Amino acid sequence: MTRNATLLFAAILIISASLFSRTQAADEQKAPQTIPELEAAIRNILAATKTPGAGVAIVSREKVEWVAGIGKADVAANTDATPDTQFRIGSSAKSFTALSILKLVEQGKLSLNDTLRSLTPEIQFKNRWESTDPVRVVHLLEHTTGFDDWAWKDYASSDPKPLTLREGLDFNPSTRVARWRPGSFMSYSNSGPPLAAYIVEKISGQRFEDYVAESFFRPMRMEHASYLLTPYVEANLTKAYHGDGVTTFPYWHVLERPAGSLNVSPREMANYVRMFLNRGAFDGTKLLEPSSIDRMEIPVSSLAARQGMAFGYGLCSYESFCSSKKPYVFHGHDGGMPGARASFNYLPEQGVGFAFMINSDNEGAFWPIRDLIASYVIRDLPMPSFPAVVGISPGIAAEFSGLYELITPRNECKHFLERLTGLIRVSFDRDKFVRQGLFGGAPVKGVAVSDRLYRSENIPVATIVLIPDAGEGTMIYSAGARQTYRRIPLWFVALEIGAGACSLLLLCSAVIFSLVWIPRKLFGRMKTVRHLSLRIAPLVSALCFGICAGIWYKQSGDQEPFGQLTAWSGSLFLLSLLFALTALWGLVLLLRVPKNEVAASVWWHSLLVTAANLIVAGYLAWWGLIGIRTWA
DSSP, X not given: OOSSTTOTTOOHHHXXXXXXXXXXXXXXXXXXXXXXXXXXXXXXXXXXXXXXXXXXXXXXXXXXXXXXXXXXXXXXXXXXXXXXXXXXXXXXXXXXXXXXXXXXXXXXXXXXXXXXXXXXXXXXXXXXXXXXXXOBHHHHHHTOSOOOOOOHHHHHXXXXXXXXXXXXXXXXXXXXBOSSOTTSOOOOOTTSHHHHHHHHHHHHSSOHHHHHIIIIITTTTXXXXXXXXXXXXXXXXOOEEOTTSSSEEOOOOOSSGGGTOOEEOHHHHHHHHHHHHTTSEETTEEOSOHHHHHHHTXXXXXXXXXXXXXXXXXXXXXXXXXXXXXXXXXXXXXXXXXXXXXXXXXXTTTTEEEEEEESBOOHHHHHHHHHHHHHXXXXXXXXXXXXXXXXXXXXXXXXXXXEEEEOOOSSGGGHHHHXXXXXXXXXXXXXXXXXXXXXXXXXXXXXXXXXXXXXXTTSSSOOEEEEOOSSSOOEEEETTTTEXXXXXXXXXXXXXXXXXXXXXHHHHHHHHHHHHHHHHHHTTOOTTOOOTHHHHHHHHHHHHHHHHHHHHHHHHHOXXXXXXXXXXXXXXXXXXXXXXXXXXXXXXXXXXXXXXXXXXHHHHHHHHHHHHHHHHHHHHHHTTOTTOOTTO
């Protein structure tokens, strides 16, 4: 689970372009061939990135090859990390929710197609398509409900008193609103899996944490793994560090624990990965049927899946390319929270896998370490085979070429910006699919696996699917980015970008213009000038907008102050209201002040800036950002 809604390494076509050419030096460097070489390389990364410690487990179906703690669990106390040090694994824990649901399905107590309304009528959620397209259990686990991700206040909540799961779900039901027909599009949301965990509680009659401990932790010898801050966890848990490797984060008591509050050691994660490699069994004890593990690894419920996209997010499990050396498709799940990152990944057919955790949320350490470990695990495997390339018909090129906007943001509050900054252009260059950001960036090219499915030339599976218009528009889904784009007309893009750019330039001009008239006013050179309010109103409005933009930029890197009523969140609320009110004030002044009593240039400039302010304010109001209360 990550508090930053951006998921930067998700885009597989982008990843495939970067993973296999991240740097020329990285590609030329040979993968570690021995455990000592691997450990030394990991230690070098930890030191270079100021990341105190890591836990690592490398396994096969039959045995644990290596399990270790590296570096420090507690810098101040000079405590070494060990194989039994507890780490926080964030969203990697979501897979236990899927396993629990599948176990109940095997017992005939539940179906993945059961509706949320029939199972939990007491839980609040909104779905205006409920009569025809209800929210189902499968949607909760495959993130196809259409629900928004947690809000700021959900992430900010950290009540040390262990809430019940129902109390956590009742804390903020406003995120559980279907933004599109459930079962249409995948968009990662922490709001869904905890509902599935609540279903486990209702059917089993046990607290979710107890059900998981009895059904999975104990049989897999994960006796100390816990979603709670137990005395054992508190005594053995690593500290969580900021990027400086010294400053610690406080323990985050996650509001809805099944979403990612698990504390677990590298030794215990080794057993967990081996269970997946043995298709639901651990050391001779069957926990689930192999068919359940198979189902967990395959996305089914989205439009993209129904178009043949097999790569992506299954039941709290997804596929990714972990190594820059060879494009093997690993199954597993990453996780993150303040001061912690984790990942477990495995290759079912090859029978190998790994897990690792670090006690910092430093991506500069996380991705290179994952690359190193994965490259070691597959060091002796041959290059995977690639499917044949097929031709692209002229009809497909004509149908899908054009401009596309993002329609499935993880955080709805950021949709207003991402739909503009994330515009892409799709074209077809002979036998290649080409995708490029409208505002620049290197083009990403792919080849056809079929008329609808496309892959990058250097990866062996399709990660892009073309979705024909069936009443909701022509769309493209990127399985790696977990994002769906809808084609929009060129004129509409030109209108939006043109209006937006002109409006921002005019707002800037009000500030620049003030650098001329304010000093003149202060030095007494405008004694006869009337109606200064025509200059003041647009300026105040533009300044409010600029400060709001700065505050918004602040929250993109640090969301914590926005989940509660603080100076930051309160200022955003007040200044966004003031921006809209002063824009209206400027309009009123223009209507009331006689045009012949002010200089024509001042009047026209005020008119243009006021129009720009009203356009921007109207756009932000449409997206619910005027008077936004991030703490509510």
